[in-house]
Amino acid sequence: MSHKVVIPIGPYHPLQEEPEFFRLYVEGEKVVDINMVIGYMHRGIEKLSESKHFDQVAFLVERICGICSTSHPFAYVNAVEDLARIEVPGRALYIRTIIAELERLHSHLLWLGLAGHFIGYNTVWMWAWRYREPVLDMFEMITGNRQHYAMMKIGGVRRDIEEQHIPALKKTLDELVRAVDMFKGAVMDDPVIHARLKGIGILSRQQAIDWAVVGPTARASGVNIDVRKDDPYGAYDKIDWSVIVEREGDIFAKTKVRILEMYESISIIRQCIDKMPGGQIDANVKDIPPGEGIGRVEAPRGECYHYVRSDGTNRPIRHKVRAPSYMNVASNKVAAVGGTISDATITLAAVDPCYCCTERVTVIDKSTDHKILNGWDLIKLSQEKTENLKKSLKV
Amino acid sequence: MNLKLKALTKSLWVFHAACSPCNNCDIEILDVLTPRYDVERFGIVLVGSIRHADVLLVTGVPNYKTKERLKKIYSQAPQPCLVVAVGGCACGRVMFKDSYNSPCAVDEIVPVSAYIPGCPPKPEAIIAGVVKLIKKVRG
Numbered sequence: 001m002s003h004k005v006v007i008p009i010g011p012y013h014p015l016q017e018e019p020e021f022f023r024l025y026v027e028g029e030k031v032v033d034i035n036m037v038i039g040y041m042h043r044g045i046e047k048l049s050e051s052k053h054f055d056q057v058a059f060l061v062e063r064i065c066g067i068c069s070t071s072h073p074f075a076y077v078n079a080v081e082d083l084a085r086i087e088v089p090g091r092a093l094y095i096r097t098i099i100a101e102l103e104r105l106h107s108h109l110l111w112l113g114l115a116g117h118f119i120g121y122n123t124v125w126m127w128a129w130r131y132r133e134p135v136l137d138m139f140e141m142i143t144g145n146r147q148h149y150a151m152m153k154i155g156g157v158r159r160d161i162e163e164q165h166i167p168a169l170k171k172t173l174d175e176l177v178r179a180v181d182m183f184k185g186a187v188m189d190d191p192v193i194h195a196r197l198k199g200i201g202i203l204s205r206q207q208a209i210d211w212a213v214v215g216p217t218a219r220a221s222g223v224n225i226d227v228r229k230d231d232p233y234g235a236y237d238k239i240d241w242s243v244i245v246e247r248e249g250d251i252f253a254k255t256k257v258r259i260l261e262m263y264e265s266i267s268i269i270r271q272c273i274d275k276m277p278g279g280q281i282d283a284n285v286k287d288i289p290p291g292e293g294i295g296r297v298e299a300p301r302g303e304c305y306h307y308v309r310s311d312g313t314n315r316p317i318r319h320k321v322r323a324p325s326y327m328n329v330a331s332n333k334v335a336a337v338g339g340t341i342s343d344a345t346i347t348l349a350a351v352d353p354c355y356c357c358t359e360r361v362t363v364i365d366k367s368t369d370h371k372i373l374n375g376w377d378l379i380k381l382s383q384e385k386t387e388n389l390k391k392s393l394k395v
Numbered sequence: 396m397n398l399k400l401k402a403l404t405k406s407l408w409v410f411h412a413a414c415s416p417c418n419n420c421d422i423e424i425l426d427v428l429t430p431r432y433d434v435e436r437f438g439i440v441l442v443g444s445i446r447h448a449d450v451l452l453v454t455g456v457p458n459y460k461t462k463e464r465l466k467k468i469y470s471q472a473p474q475p476c477l478v479v480a481v482g483g484c485a486c487g488r489v490m491f492k493d494s495y496n497s498p499c500a501v502d503e504i505v506p507v508s509a510y511i512p513g514c515p516p517k518p519e520a521i522i523a524g525v526v527k528l529i530k531k532v533r534g
Contacts, residue, residue: 040460041415044494051493060490066419066515110422113429129429136426147419147515 022332022348029340034333049319054080054288057316058152061306064321066147067110070103071299072321073152075306078233078295080154083308084288090235092156092283094276097234099143099151100297101265101272105176106135107300108258108265112183115255118346119196120383124186131179134172141165156282166273173266180262187255195389197252201335201347204249211331214324215302216257221249227298239271251346288314299324345382399475403449404529406438407477410448412468414501416455419515420482424452427518434522445469450477453501456484456491462498469505477508477528481521486510 005026025033045064049057061072074096081088109132116124136146142161143149151157161169187193203213208221218225226243228236244260246253290312297304302324309318336347413421427434428441442448445468457465469476478501483489485501492500501507509531511524 040458042458042460042496043415043456043491044496048491048494063417063419063490063514066417066422069417069419126430129426130431133426133429133431146517147422 024336024341024344026341029342031336031339031341031344034336036329036332046319046321049316051315053314054154054310054316057319058154059150061321062148062150062152065323067107068103068299068301068304068323069148070099070151071297071304072306072323073150074100074234075295075297075299075304075321076308076319077152077154078297079293079306079308080288080295080310081293082295083291083293083310084154084285086155086283086285088283089156089280090277091160091279092281093235094272095157095161095281096152097236097239098161098269098272099139099149099157100234101268102135102138104265104300105262106132106139108262109135111258111300112255115251115346115349118349118382119193120386121193124183127179128183131176134175138169138172141168153282154288155285156280158282160281161276169273170270173269177263177266180259180266184259187259191393192386192389194252195393196386197255197346198248198250200251200343201339202248202250203331203335205247207331207334208249211334212327213302213331214327215298215300216254216261217302217328217331219244220246220253220257222247225303227296227303231296233295233297235272235275236268238275239268241268241271288312301325302328342381342385397475400532403475403477404532406440407450407525407529408440408442408448409450409452410442410445410468410472411452411454412445412465414453414455414457414461414465414485416482416484420454420485423515423518423521424454424481427521432518432522434525439525445472448472448476450479451505452479452481453485453505453507454481456488456494456497457499457501457504458496459498462504465501465504477532478505479509479511479524479528480507481511481524482516483512483514486512489514 006023023035023037024031025035045060049060052060058073058076061076062069064072080086109128113125113128113132116122116128139149140146142165143151143159151159203211203217203221205222208218208223213221213223214225222245224243224245227233228241229243241264244257244264246257288310290310292307292309295306295308304324305320305322307318307320308316311317332348336344339347411421411424424441426432428439445451451469451472453465455461469478480486480501484491488497488500491497509524509528511521513520516524
């Protein structure tokens with residue numbers, strides 16, 4: 001069509017994880033099609049993994065993603081332990097669970113902040129990131145680093161959670177509950193957020209199944225999947241918690257799922273602290289026998305899957321990784337199409353992918369070649385919509 | 396001292412180019428802007444276009460796809476433009492130097508003025524790096 005305008009979004013931007021490149025095809029305000037190009041993040045990790053020995057790979061896969069930097073090594077060690085039939089000490093399982101849940105907390109807070117930024121609530125951004133800092137402090141206290149915790153090790157964990165860490169951890173969790181309460185109130189009661197997020201970017205239950213989405217994106221569409229329940233790993237089967245499922249499938253439901261999941265995470269960590277047994281934290285694995293294994297982990301964004309094959313040497317001969325966003329970003333094809341450009345920013349961000357890419361973006365009207373907006377304008381467009389809504393709702 | 400450079404150090408406007416990083420450095424850079432560290436107090440802000448920027452912040456190991464784009468971004472920058480490499484990857488490619496998709500380091504593509512190593516560097520380290528850079532530019 002001659003009047004179809006192409007809006008390229010990406011590939012760079014400072015806000016999200018993976019540089020990805022979206023092409024939005026629009027007619028007027030309406031998004032009629034969307035195309036995605038990925039590969040800007042490709043660093044050949046699967047191949048590099050074949051050149052490292054089993055212990056080193058854990059550090060390598062940690063650097064697949066800075067936000068899921070426990071999920072990938074966790075899935076990898078699960079795969080190797082499945083391969084070599086390693087019995088992991090109970091204490092290590094609990095420590096792994098605590099770290100994984102702390103990661104979910106920081107990741108969901110991070111997403112909440114970014115989502116707030118996209119719809120013009122910079123205060124939400126700043127507050128969410130302010131309350132994310134104590135979680136990072138906990139990581140620093142337990143693991144020695146704010147990001148890239150390097151806790152996962154084949155057969156156990158690298159560092160113990162010591163007795164003196166526990167009071168600070170508990171105190172942080174108590175403070176976090178109050179912060180999450182505040183966010184919950186802010187999101188659930190705000191008429192502008194309702195108007196902005198309800199009924200936008202809907203992914204129906206059937207579409208969610210057809211596009212094989214995972215994690216909070218699927219759970220917001222009424223699909224009850226969670227690896228932590230379906231195929232328990234770590235200490236999740238010894239702990240009482242529930243999977244949060246919403247039915248609507250719109251962005252509001254996705255936000256709600258993430259906020260309510262934070263409560264579950266806090267509860268899981270508290271139970272882990274109470275139930276954690278003493279003893280060894282490492283099974284002292286020496287050799288990896290030939291064979292193959294899979295490891296699955298519920299990362300903050302969904303199921304993270306690792307496959308490892310060994311031929312009996314000290315290196316994997318094949319290592320396959322499937323990250324959750326790979327499934328989720330494709331669902332934008334149905335979620336964003338039919339919406340408006342100003343909703344596209346938040347819709348694409350709602351699966352918590354690795355989008356944003358809105359920096360260094362240009363909007364070019366191909367038919368006339370004179371209308372040029374940059375990516376910043378896309379966020380502006382989204383923020384203006386919220387302003388107008390606020391005015392019309394008189395808040 | 397060059398008047399342009401002197402004016403530059405008053406309030407640095409930063410454009411951030413992520414060249415296939417793992418996002419950790421990117422998150423820490425954003426962290427520097429959020430309430431605990433809040434460098435916006437000093438006029439340091441992220442801008443949406445390189446044409447508005449005084450500093451180009453590079454993270455990650457450039458791959459074949461991002462290498463050309465980094466070169467292009469730098470060529471569009473108004474001069475003088477300072478380049479800061481944040482994180483181990485941008486400083487020296489670390490564990491990705493043997494990768495088939497890592498043609499060269501950042502400093503082989505654009506001239507780097509400051510290196511901030513770490514995986515990822517802590518927000519304090521990023522701030523310290525920027526302070527050193529400003530001191531050096533002022534002479």
